[in-house]
Amino acid sequence: MDWYSTVFELIDMRSFSNLWYWIALAVVWSSASHWVLGVPYDLVLSAARHEGQRQADLEALVRINCNRIVHIGEVSGLWIVGFASAVLSGLAVLGFGYWIEFAQAVFLIAFPLGIVGALSMLAARGIMRRELAGEALRRRIRIQRLYIQMIGLVAIFVTAMWGMWQNMATGPLGGLFIH
Secondary structure: OOHHHHHHHHOOOOOOOOHHHHHHHHHHHHHHHHEEOOEEHHHHHHHHHHOHHHHHHHHHHHHHHHHHHHHHHHHHHHHHHHHHHHHHHHHHHHHHHOOOHHHHHHHHHHHHHHHHHHHHHHHHHHHHHHOOOHHHHHHHHHHHHHHHHHHHHHHHHHHHHHHHHHHHHHOOOOOOOOO
């Protein structure tokens, strides 16, 4: 047995049985929940406690990021939607049509993030249209974060259930539990 075979036998390179996949999934959703509209959530909390300059910083950062998000959506939104749809469709067909586990794993991360992206675009447009500031702005960011956390919770649950099913179906017991 050569070195290459030994390493791949020791470290299972399938997605759902790989510890690095689950770490990446946790990091993705933790980051998505912390960076709401490109603004760190601790700045929102700090602005609520201290107001003044911290609130002004929050409003400036939200304005910059919302302008950026809306501008990107207006300039290249259709291209982004088309490209993302093609990639997600390809991943879905490869993953669930041809049973390629890596495509399933990437789809189960990317699809919910696409929903978060769409909700972020809507939130950015709403914040700019209503010119939110102060407590109303912080409330809107809190609501956006709650939506992201709910999507993340469902995504992690579905991914965990699918991953466990995949591991039982293709794991070392060779599908003993799934028939």
